[in-house]
Amino acid sequence: MSKCSVVLGCFYGDEGKGRTTDYLAQFADVSVRATGGNNAGHTIVVNGVKFAMRLIPSGILSGKTISVIGNGVVLNPAVLLGEIEMLKSHGIEVDKFLKISDKAHVIFPYHSNLDVMLENRRANKIGTTKNGIGPAYCDKYERCGIRMGDMYKANFEAVLEHQIKTKNEILAAAGEPTVDVEETIKTYKEYAAKLEPYVCDTVNLLHKYLKEDKFVVVEGAQATLLDIDFGSYPYVTSSNPTIGGILTGTGLAARDIGDVYGAIKAYSSRVGEGPYVTELFDAVGDRIRDLGHEYGTVTGRPRRCGWLDLVALKYAIDVNGVNYINLNHLDTIGKFDTFKACVAYDVNGVETQDFTTDEDFLTSAKPVYKEFKGDFGDISGCKTYEELPAQAREYIEFIEEYTGTMIKLIGTGADRENMIVR
Numbered sequence: 001m002s003k004c005s006v007v008l009g010c011f012y013g014d015e016g017k018g019r020t021t022d023y024l025a026q027f028a029d030v031s032v033r034a035t036g037g038n039n040a041g042h043t044i045v046v047n048g049v050k051f052a053m054r055l056i057p058s059g060i061l062s063g064k065t066i067s068v069i070g071n072g073v074v075l076n077p078a079v080l081l082g083e084i085e086m087l088k089s090h091g092i093e094v095d096k097f098l099k100i101s102d103k104a105h106v107i108f109p110y111h112s113n114l115d116v117m118l119e120n121r122r123a124n125k126i127g128t129t130k131n132g133i134g135p136a137y138c139d140k141y142e143r144c145g146i147r148m149g150d151m152y153k154a155n156f157e158a159v160l161e162h163q164i165k166t167k168n169e170i171l172a173a174a175g176e177p178t179v180d181v182e183e184t185i186k187t188y189k190e191y192a193a194k195l196e197p198y199v200c201d202t203v204n205l206l207h208k209y210l211k212e213d214k215f216v217v218v219e220g221a222q223a224t225l226l227d228i229d230f231g232s233y234p235y236v237t238s239s240n241p242t243i244g245g246i247l248t249g250t251g252l253a254a255r256d257i258g259d260v261y262g263a264i265k266a267y268s269s270r271v272g273e274g275p276y277v278t279e280l281f282d283a284v285g286d287r288i289r290d291l292g293h294e295y296g297t298v299t300g301r302p303r304r305c306g307w308l309d310l311v312a313l314k315y316a317i318d319v320n321g322v323n324y325i326n327l328n329h330l331d332t333i334g335k336f337d338t339f340k341a342c343v344a345y346d347v348n349g350v351e352t353q354d355f356t357t358d359e360d361f362l363t364s365a366k367p368v369y370k371e372f373k374g375d376f377g378d379i380s381g382c383k384t385y386e387e388l389p390a391q392a393r394e395y396i397e398f399i400e401e402y403t404g405t406m407i408k409l410i411g412t413g414a415d416r417e418n419m420i421v422r
């Protein structure tokens, strides 16, 4: 039986998980999304063509990998159908490769309306993507969610009607826009019909693939510090993007997990609200944003930027059992003459390398930096580790020593080709 590889984010998202998956998909038979929904935006550039993937695992871009949307995903059918069309327009045989879990929960318009309503009323804003992610997971745990497989049952219309009416009572009482019952039922029946060929029991399917010795890659969404349990609560998403969520979001068992790749950038970014120890508020932060094109894939929101935080990285490695790091944007950091990475926190005059997501701790922590030499020149053509300039290798080896974890994949540019594998 084969083991699957997992790719997950170590920081606040947007670390390049999609391109790690895209790389591994060359060897993979199956790729899987486990958590989150269309709050994710994974950018992959193939031969100069930019793909912004939100729901379908990036593995589908390999043109040969079965792509599974797992049970842990909350799924907006309109977004998914748009993504299917987009991929088909590029000649990708979606019908041959896409599988959707019958247990994935469906996002309805009332979820998005509730997301907007709750965010507007929150004293401390989270800065959600307003895609209805939180309210859809609330329904899942409240046990009133509607799953993909439920859309094909005889009572679907009645169940949906009841849900819309219940949610409309809340929305109307708050003076927020309600959802049209007839229109929504009609639209979702159309979505259901279009998606039916892809819906199946993906749990048994994944285990069948593993027994056939197929190589499975799980593409995490969001990231460790956005995790509902292990992230900077309450400034997090509503799922577990960490390793436990990979299991519950797919039906894979702990013994099925092989390598765990933790994706990071050579600097850091965060979008939305919440503490961020290494955030830069000056022109240097603006320069990182410009050089790294740090604007939301989906919303276009400018991302907050700063140096890499190795204290947080060590925590992410521990929580997830990361055994390989995928370091992206090495080319971007190399455009600075000198740059920094955070090696400890100063908390009220006491230096520590221990990390906790307590809000008071994170807001009082001041980064202690180590400076590195930059000016790497054009490294996009480097095919081997040895071709990288000495100062780039120095940075990489420092991170490895600090974290005790090997950096196996190194992103040296935006295109699929710009990746060094060690």
Ligand code: IMO
Residues within 6 Å of the ligand: 009, 012, 013, 014, 015, 039, 040, 041, 042, 126, 127, 128, 129, 130, 131, 132, 133, 134, 220, 221, 222, 223, 226, 235, 236, 237, 238, 271, 272, 273
């Ligand atoms: P990928 O997979 C970066 C952030 C939002 C917000 C918080 C909660 O591309 O790395 P939500 O809509 O999930 O309720 O928003 O989480 N967030 C992300 N930030 N990358 C993502 O996904 C994100 N998904 C959610 O900005 O702060």
Ligand code: MG
Residues within 6 Å of the ligand: 013, 014, 039, 040, 041, 042, 297
């Ligand atoms: Mg993103």
